[in-house]
Amino acid sequence: MRVNGVAHPAPEDPRKLLSDHLRHDLALTGTHVGCEHGVCGCCTVLLDGAAVRSCLMLAVQAEGHEVTTVEGLTRDGAPLHPVQQAFHECHALQCGFCTPGFVMSVLSLLAQHPDPTAQEMEEGIAGNLCRCTGYASIRRAIVRAVELSRE
Numbered sequence: 519m520r521v522n523g524v525a526h527p528a529p530e531d532p533r534k535l536l537s538d539h540l541r542h543d544l545a546l547t548g549t550h551v552g553c554e555h556g557v558c559g560c561c562t563v564l565l566d567g568a569a570v571r572s573c574l575m576l577a578v579q580a581e582g583h584e585v586t587t588v589e590g591l592t593r594d595g596a597p598l599h600p601v602q603q604a605f606h607e608c609h610a611l612q613c614g615f616c617t618p619g620f621v622m623s624v625l626s627l628l629a630q631h632p633d634p635t636a637q638e639m640e641e642g643i644a645g646n647l648c649r650c651t652g653y654a655s656i657r658r659a660i661v662r663a664v665e666l667s668r669e
């Protein structure tokens with residue numbers, strides 16, 4: 519599989535979850551693990567551009583595919599990705615545990631709907647839970663991300 523543009527061999531253990539492979543083998547700890555059964559969305563990554571929960575996939579199922587994690591959005595020292603910048607500007611995080619998952623879901627949403635309706639925004643983040651901020655600032659961040667993506 520390719521992860522953030524770099525080719526990696528499959529893990530030796532075919533039962534290893536994609537989330538564990540990313541975090542433990544590739545040290546990509548920006549992908550968080552909350553519930554580990556598909557509910558919280560903290561582990562969301564992109565698989566060929568579509569948001570998936572990496573705790574519900576085996577790593578070997580990603581073979582032949584492109585995986586993007588939050589680390590793949592911007593290089594050290596480079597400006598933040600517009601979605602990350604929008605979350606920063608709108609204070610759309612508190613502890614930040616859920617944030618990588620939200621950012622990846624919003625990326626997938628904007629790839630499908632560059633100018634999403636309110637309903638599409640709700641559906642785009644329906645699979646992500648935040649225990650801290652409330653969702654108003656996260657919704658504002660999506661609107662801001664649309665603006666920044668246009669600029």
Ligand code: FES
Nearest residue numbers: 552553554559573
């Ligand atoms: S850790 Fe994957 S959905 Fe919660």
Ligand code: FES
Nearest residue numbers: 612614648649650
């Ligand atoms: S910012 Fe803490 S869980 Fe979302």
